Amino acid sequence: LSASYDVILVDEYQDTDASQLRLLRALNGPAGTLVAFGDPDQSIYAFRGADINNVLDFESAFPGASVRALTTGRRSGANLLAATRLLTTRMPLPRLPAAAVRAHRDLAAAREGGSVEVYTYPTAGAELDNIADVLRRAHLEDGVPWRD
Known part of the structure; x- marks a missing residue:
């Protein structure tokens, strides 16, 4: 083949x-x-x-x-990209070429803006309750169809 x-x-x-x-x-x-x-x-x-x-x-x-790193992130705005990079700096990738890891994590955002919110919960059940609440509010208050 x-x-x-x-x-x-x-x-x-x-x-x-x-x-x-x-x-x-x-x-x-x-x-x-x-x-x-x-x-x-x-x-x-x-x-x-x-x-x-x-x-x-x-x-x-x-x-x-x-291995080559792409240098521009197109999926997320600059704020989300910056937040994820704060987390990933603590994640080791020892078997990839160091230069590729640095280039990958030095990704430039193609667009500005976006927002980041962080929530923590004492239990998985509390997390599920909040997710359900966010989805319900989006549907009832903002008119977001359930399929979306």
Whole structure:
């Protein structure tokens, strides 16, 4: 199959599991072109088998590959990006090239603004109650449809 593709593109690579890594290796073959986008700071699916090591070991999993950091964040405004960077500075990424980690965490926001609110709760139940309240208020007071 690897001869059938000029390039393989993968988004959200930080969410891949062991079987997806094996599939990508097989599809890519020994000399294929693989472009994978992933943010190790957003690896949140370990509960369903995602393995952060797929990102951390990318260069060894695909010999000849190199890790490069994107330098502009387009998903979030500057305030949210700044808040997330405060948290991620405490998250080690020891197996990625240090320069790539620094560049990744030095991401520039493409747009200004946005707001950040932080809530803490004494229990998971209290957190769920608040989320339900926020959604209910958005629906009843702001007219946000339930499907949104």
